[in-house]
Amino acid sequence: MKSYRKELSFNVPTRRAFINITPQVEQCLAESGIKEGLILVNPMHITASVFINDDESGLHQDYDEWLERVAPHEPVSQYRHNVGEDNADAHMKRQVMGREAVVAVTEGKLDFGTWERIFYGEFDGRRKKRVLVKIIGE
Numbered sequence: 001m002k003s004y005r006k007e008l009s010f011n012v013p014t015r016r017a018f019i020n021i022t023p024q025v026e027q028c029l030a031e032s033g034i035k036e037g038l039i040l041v042n043p044m045h046i047t048a049s050v051f052i053n054d055d056e057s058g059l060h061q062d063y064d065e066w067l068e069r070v071a072p073h074e075p076v077s078q079y080r081h082n083v084g085e086d087n088a089d090a091h092m093k094r095q096v097m098g099r100e101a102v103v104a105v106t107e108g109k110l111d112f113g114t115w116e117r118i119f120y121g122e123f124d125g126r127r128k129k130r131v132l133v134k135i136i137g138e
Contacts, residue, residue, distance in 0.1 A: 001037075001136060001137065001138060002032065002033065002034055002037075002136070002137065002138060003134070003135070003136050004028065004031065004032035004033075004034060004133075004134070004135040004136075005132070005133070005134050005135075006028050006031070006132075006133045007044070007130045007131065007132055007133075008021065008024050008130065008131040008133060009128060009129070009130055009131075010120060010122065010128070010129050010130075010131065011125075011126075011127065011128045011129070012122040012125030012126065012129075013125065013126060014122075014125050014126070015073070015122075015123070015124065015125050015126065016064060016067075016093075016121075016122060016123050016125065017121075017122045017125060018060045018063065018064070018119050018120070018121050018122075019119060019120045019122070020055050020117050020118070020119055021041070021050075021118050021119065021120045021131065022055075022110070022117045022118045024133075025039065025041055025103075025110070025118050025133055026110060028133045028135065029105060029108070029109075029110065029135060030108075032135045034105055034108075034135050034136070034137040034138065035105065035107060035108040035137070035138065036105060036106065036107070036137050036138050037104075037105045037135060037136050037137015037138060038102055038103070038104060038105060038135070038136055038137060039102065039103045039105060039110070039133065039134070039135045040100060040101075040102050040132070040133075040134045040135075041100060041101045041102075041103070041118055041131060041132070041133050041134075042099055042100030042101075042131065042132050043094075043099070043100075043120065043129065043130070043131050043132075044129070044130040044131065044132055045129045045130070046091060046094060047087055047090035047091055047093075047094055047122075047123050047124035048090075048094060048120065048121060048122050048123060048124070048129055048131075049093070049094045049097035049098055049099065049120075049121035049123070050098070050099070050100050050101045050118065050119065050120055050121070050131065051097050051098050051101060051118075051119055051121060052101045052103070052112075052116050052117065052118055052119070053116070053117070053119060054115045054116075054117070055115070055117045055119075056115075063097075063121075067093045067096065067097070067123075070092070070093075070096060071088075071089040071092035071093050071096070072089060073086075073089045076088070087123075087124040089123070090123035090124035091123075093121075093123040094121070094123055097121050101118055103118070105135070105137055
């Protein structure tokens with residue numbers, strides 16, 4: 001069995017964003033040479049998420065608005081975590097959206113449904129963050 005590891009870097013200029021990282025993950029898969037196996041993709045930060053869904057701007061706007069209703073950023077004083085910080089909402093948004101995505105690799109390709117894509121969800125941006133891509137298989 002082979003193993004491949006790579007870190008992707010992101011520096012989102014806004015507080016929140018959803019970025020389609022499918023092309024970067026596909027590039028990692030090509031570099032790995034693995035044809036059958038699994039890919040794990042996860043942010044290495046507790047205020048970001050990786051998830052799989054449709055690449056449709058209306059859906060992303062709906063996510064952003066819904067998450068802000070579920071865990072609003074302001075007033076920051078509503079959260080105990082925000083003593084000296086202002087990102088408690090980002091931790092909660094990450095918890096809702098999930099930590100990682102695992103995708104099957106079949107015949108050297110991501111084994112996706114028709115509209116599935118991998119996204120990096122940023123909830124406390126404006127600084128450099130990393131995403132781990134780990135591939136195991138043959």
